[in-house]
Amino acid sequence: MSGLLSYIEHSRDVGSSFLPEQHTSGLSDAVILFRYTPIYQTPFSRHELSVGFGARVPIGKDDAGGLISAAEDMQPSVGALGKILWSSYSYAFNQAATVQLGISANYTDNDEENDRHYTFGDETSFSLGMSQSIGTKFSYAAAVRYRRTQPDKRLGFDIPNTGGEWLDFVPALQYSVTDKLNVALSGRLPIARDLNGAIPFTTSYSYSVSFTYAL
16 A cells, blocks of 8 residues: 655746746645555566556645636646556566566546536556666666546536647656665656647646655
8 A cells, every 4th residue: 555645836937928927836635555466576577567546635725826716737736536547567677676667557537526616637647667776775767658638627518728648758866765765856858748729738847856655
């Protein structure tokens, strides 16, 4: 079982607009994931396969922005429950498993409205990447991630200029502070995009710092 808590900061600068840069921040949704690994890496097997299911639980703000709430995609929280299906496969190129190929696939079902009658589109994503461990403390990875989302809805009707397809490059660096505590830095840089509509907003880049503790 895995659990995730996130703190999110968003900023948006609309071209040469006279409007000031928009900024929101706050606690995001929690994710709970139950995983099962029927095939795992051993000194005699280089393959590992895991599957899982879970939920995205709204615990953060979805009305940030002051007197006038910011747009839904700028909110720290989705504000609605989501159901998650997850799978992962990895292959170790050597017996010590210091160099690995990883493939993952995820699907999030967003069929619940938030308090403002807004429903985010269902999301499907795939990633393919390589990782390498350097000694016992450092590791790095690089992956290509494809993501597709359905159009968002309000009161059951599709919202123009929402949804589309994204292809991103995702580099990451991880350091093992102890046997149980890891810290990682990762980014997301665009490669190609095919968005719905003529004037959709989308992320120019993102980065994250994460802390992982194993009980």
